[in-house]
Amino acid sequence: MNTPLRTLAVAASILLLSACAGTAPASQGAPAGxxxxxxxxxxxxxxxxxxxxxxxxxxxxxxxxxxxxxxxxxxxxxxxxxxxxxxxxxxxxxxxxxxxxxxxxxxxxxxxxxxxxxxxxxxxxxxxxxxxxxxxxxxxxxxxxxxxxxxxxxxxxxxxxxxxxxxxxxxxxxxxxxxxxxxxxxxxxxxxxxxLAASLQALRPKGAGKEFAMTEPLAYYLLTEAGMEDGTPAGVSAAMEAGEDLPPLLLKELGDGLAAHRYALLAVNVQTSGPQTDRVASLAGASGVPVLELTETLPAGQDYISWMESNVQQLEVALGR
Structure with a gap:
């Protein structure tokens, strides 16, 4: 190999090694130094x-x-x-x-x-x-x-x-x-x-005696601390969380409850939503029932406290209707 080609080969090798080093997973260990x-x-x-x-x-x-x-x-x-x-x-x-x-x-x-x-x-x-x-x-x-x-x-x-x-x-x-x-x-x-706990306690007078429905049991602790009661038909949340189709009778029971304003709000896990979740949320919207949109992990740009504050504020708005 002549000198110019050898120089190019060495340079290419250095670049390749540098690229590999730069893409190593962060979890492989602490950064150098x-x-x-x-x-x-x-x-x-x-x-x-x-x-x-x-x-x-x-x-x-x-x-x-x-x-x-x-x-x-x-x-x-x-x-x-x-x-x-x-x-x-x-x-x-x-x-x-x-x-x-x-x-x-x-x-x-x-x-x-x-x-x-x-x-x-x-x-x-x-x-x-x-x-x-x-x-x-x-x-x-x-x-x-x-x-x-x-x-x-x-x-x-x-x-x-x-x-x-x-x-x-x-x-x-x-x-x-x-x-x-x-x-x-x-x-x-x-x-x-x-x-945060004090804010939830302050909502209890508004939440007391009111029922909520959930597509998944994500928000149970938050909503019950605000004084609300779980009125979700048994089997609905478990089926949705498992990604299973809701039996028609269960879907009808939930839809009828929303249409009759039995529920003060519907809590929806938007992180794992699917066609049935979207359908139930549409039923709530058509009936004028507030929809509380929640996630399982932190939304971009939020920490735990600010995230929970926004969830409590959502809940306050829903209960204020």
Missing amino acids: ADPEVLEVLASTSVYADVARAVGGSAVRVSAIVEQTSQDPHSYEATARDKLAVSKADVVIANGGGYDPFMDALAEGPEQPGSPMLHAVDFLSDGGAEGAHASGDPTAPAGHDHAEGNEHVWYDVHTVGALARALADEYSALRPARAEEFTSAAAAFEARIDT
Whole structure:
């Protein structure tokens, strides 16, 4: 090979190597030159990643497996890259309760270091704010069991506040020198949670005695804390969440309830919506029933607190009609 061609070949090789290095997955490890004292935290979704950052500040580097509202955490299929990310994490956060089983699967195996894994469902109180969240409301109408086994616990603001405290404890155990910083950050976060809870409590006079319907049991904790009652026909939410077609009789029952204004609002999970969800939402709109549009993960540009504030504001508008 003559000299000009050899020079071009070497240059091409350098460019190729540079390109490969530049596209390496972020989860393959900490960036070159990163502070080894910074904790690596991995969360199943952007919701818990945001809480982890709020508590850890500059002492943590946080990533989430499911980040986009276009992704459905229920059906997410983990990758080898995800497993590597779990193996390199100092702290892992999952929702639990069957919501993100891929997280527990990723943590299994002899090659995994056994880093602390926090499950948010473990911080759902024996009843949350009303004493009925974890085990089902004994005063709820027969046939409505959405509290029982409801894994959407990030819509219970008290659970998220308790998770923040637990994260502060976990971080403090790993980095004792910064324990005061973590504790202070968790307390500040909880103060904002308390404000959210107060806003929901303030809605109780408007929500008391009013029923809601849901396409999926996503908003149960949020709506019941505002004093509302779940009137969704039994079987509707489970079928929609599983992506199954609603039996005609159930669809008619729900549609009749909307047309008769039995429900003060319809809560819709727009992140996993489909033809049937859209149809039910159209029925609500045609009947003049407010539609509460909710997502499972953080919308772009929002953190957990601002997201929940916007959900509470939506609810306030709906109840004000």
